[in-house]
Every structure is written in C-alpha cells, then in structure tokens.
Amino acid sequence: MKFIYTFLLFLLSANCKTQTKFTFENFEEEFFNYQPSQKETVSDKDFEWAVFVLDETQKALNKDEANYHVTHYWNILSAFDKLEEDVEILQIVFKKMAASEGSCTYITSYKDKVSFDDKIPLLYERYFNQCQSNSSGKNEFDLDEYIGKNMLDSQLVHLMVKIDLDDQKYRSASEEIFNQNQPALDLKNQGLIDSLFGHYKTYIGTSLVGEKYAFVMWSVIQHSNLKMMEKYLPIVYDAVKKEQLELTPLKMLIDRYFGLKYGYQVFGTQHGFGFEMADEKTRKEISKKYGL
Numbered sequence: 001m002k003f004i005y006t007f008l009l010f011l012l013s014a015n016c017k018t019q020t021k022f023t024f025e026n027f028e029e030e031f032f033n034y035q036p037s038q039k040e041t042v043s044d045k046d047f048e049w050a051v052f053v054l055d056e057t058q059k060a061l062n063k064d065e066a067n068y069h070v071t072h073y074w075n076i077l078s079a080f081d082k083l084e085e086d087v088e089i090l091q092i093v094f095k096k097m098a099a100s101e102g103s104c105t106y107i108t109s110y111k112d113k114v115s116f117d118d119k120i121p122l123l124y125e126r127y128f129n130q131c132q133s134n135s136s137g138k139n140e141f142d143l144d145e146y147i148g149k150n151m152l153d154s155q156l157v158h159l160m161v162k163i164d165l166d167d168q169k170y171r172s173a174s175e176e177i178f179n180q181n182q183p184a185l186d187l188k189n190q191g192l193i194d195s196l197f198g199h200y201k202t203y204i205g206t207s208l209v210g211e212k213y214a215f216v217m218w219s220v221i222q223h224s225n226l227k228m229m230e231k232y233l234p235i236v237y238d239a240v241k242k243e244q245l246e247l248t249p250l251k252m253l254i255d256r257y258f259g260l261k262y263g264y265q266v267f268g269t270q271h272g273f274g275f276e277m278a279d280e281k282t283r284k285e286i287s288k289k290y291g292l
Helices: 002-018 027-031 044-061 070-082 087-098 103-109 121-135 143-149 154-168 175-200 216-222 226-241 247-262 280-289
Strands: none
Touching: 027 087, 044 070, 070 087, 070 103, 070 247, 087 103, 087 121, 103 121, 103 247, 143 154, 154 175, 154 216, 175 216, 175 226, 216 226, 216 247, 226 247
C-alpha cells in the first residue's frame, strides 16, 4: 500500500513538473515545451485543430526565439483560445502579438471574427482603438513630413491614405451598417487599385508609398472577390520577393483565396470563416509554389 501511495505521489509530482508556466518574460522559451491537454469542455474537433496549429507553429519556429513573428503569436493565441487556456495566458500572448510588427492588421481586421476578444475585452479594445487611431493619423503623425522624408509622390500617398480610410471605415460597425455602406466603398477602392496598377504596372509598395502604406493595396485585394484575388495574388507574391511588402499579408491572401475557392487554408490565418486546414500534401505543394 505504501508503495502505491509513493508511486502516485511520484506521478503527481511528474505531472506538475511538465506543466508549462507562462510569464511575459519566458513565453518564447517555454512555448517550445508546451504540450496541449484536452479539457472536458473542448470538443475533439477544436482540440485537433489547436494541436495541428501549435505543432505547425513550433515546426516553423524551429526552437529559435528570434523566429517569432506576429503570425506565430496570432496562431498560438487562436489555438490557446480553442483549448480554453486561462485568461492570463491569453493576455500574455495577445500583448506579445500586439507588440509585433504588423499586429494592427490582425487586431482591426478580425475583431468580430474571433472569440478571444470577448475573453480579454478591455485589453483587446485598448489596442484596437490605438490601431484605429494610428490608421486615422491621429497619433501626431505628420503625413507631409513622412512624404518629404521618404521623397514620395504626395498625390499618390494622399490617395492611398484615403483608400485605407475607406477600406476600414465600416468594418467594425454592426452587420447592418456594414452591409449598407462598406460594399460600395470596397468597389470604389477596387477600381482605384486597378487604375493605379494599370498606370504603375507594379504593386504600390514600399518604393512608391513607404513602409507605412505598403499594405493598403493588399488590404483592398484581401477584401475583394475571387476574381480580383486571382489576378493580384502573383503581383502580391512578386512584391514580397522584391521586399515591397511584408510576408504576412501574402500568407493571409493565400489563405483567403484558397479558403473562398476550395474551402481550405494553408497557414491558418483566416479565423472565423469556417475554412478547414488543408491536408499536408496540399500545404506542402502550395508552400513550395510560393517559396514559403
């Protein structure tokens, strides 16, 4: 009996040692040791999806803390949400994600498409408002100084600013207001992007509008339709190769395009749309095609 009792204590002790304790300071290192466990309230489908996302993220990071990117934090956050991890852990990952370059694209675009914004409402709202403020140029940002400093075409940059504002104008409004107002703005923006591409014969990226507005053309394409996505996906891919746009938007466009056309995504960036993850063979084929 004493042996059994001692053995049980050993098992409990071992389990305690393997439990990951996350802090803001140790998160990147400890994530490599994280092993998900299924709670009774988590469905098999959600658990399997979360495990897949976390496994793919760990593979992509290759146990190198320098490899973390906004996409990795967002995917980890989404997986932890499905696993119903503690709110404190969600807050840590969200802050990590929010501090990463390109975070505002995720925070503003997916606010109404994820569930963890309801679990960390005050934190999410604070960063959401901050991103909206930055996008609107309300954070003491001098546009003319930006144009002069980077030697950019003033007319083109001002036009891209207007396109960006219209692209985001009703995206966070109620469904009714969104449906009444945003589609017309999207069609207008799509026409402008087509015209700009016809004139410049290239992606409107860093060289033309600087890093701050290099994402605008992509954002309009991301919010368009299959026909437009299909036309510009090679253009966006080429822009990434030429360092005119960051890599993350390309992954998001690939996922949105394949999700809408085939019902599956490759990198897990499109949450809330009901897209399944592609099988391993398909993921490898698409990743190889786009050099990812």
